[in-house]
Amino acid sequence: MTYIEESLSSGEKIEALFPLHWFARVPMYLWLVLAIPTLGLTLILALYEYLKLKHLEQGVTNKRVILKRGIISRNTEEMKLQSIETVEIEQGIGGRMFGYGTVKITGRGISDVTFKGIDDPMQVKRDIESVSNPLG
Structure with a gap:
């Protein structure tokens, strides 16, 4: 069971x-390819990258936006949908060409949640905005 599933409220x-x-x-x-000339020394770095990606969760519920990171420790960033002020997309040239980018959700005060390297950031923006503004 994922963190997002475990943390759902009533x-x-x-x-x-x-x-x-x-x-x-x-x-x-890249770390896996570099393992060949380094006689496997970079396999630990490749394993770390794999675990880091495997334990990353990003999503939206009908009440909040959630970002969870951490292999052994757990670091979460959550924002209630009512607190969302803006949803911004950052895409460079490569991101526009290949369909990836960063989605930054800004809330009241100084809080924000940032999804980096996300697939199809425009769809993510639409998903978040459709949940946070169901009438608009």
């Missing part, structure tokens, strides 16, 4: 989970 349901783009796995593959 009446809360998952609306969307946001996968990483395949570009997010490139560092892991």
Whole structure:
């Protein structure tokens, strides 16, 4: 069971989970390729990258936006949907060409949740906005 599933409150349901783009796995593959000339020394780094990606959860429920990171420890960033002020997309040239980017959700005060390396950031923005503003 994932953290997002475990943390659901009464009446809360998952609306969307946001996968990483395949570009997010490139560092892991580079460390694997470098394992050949380094006689396997970089395999530990490849394993770390794999575990880091495996234990990353990003999603939206009908009550909040959730970002969870951590292999052994757990670091979460959560924001209630009522607190959301803006949902912004950051995409460079490569992101526009290959369909990945960063989605930054800004809330009241100084809080924000940032999904980096997300696949199809425009769809993520639409998913979050459709849940946080069901009438608009």
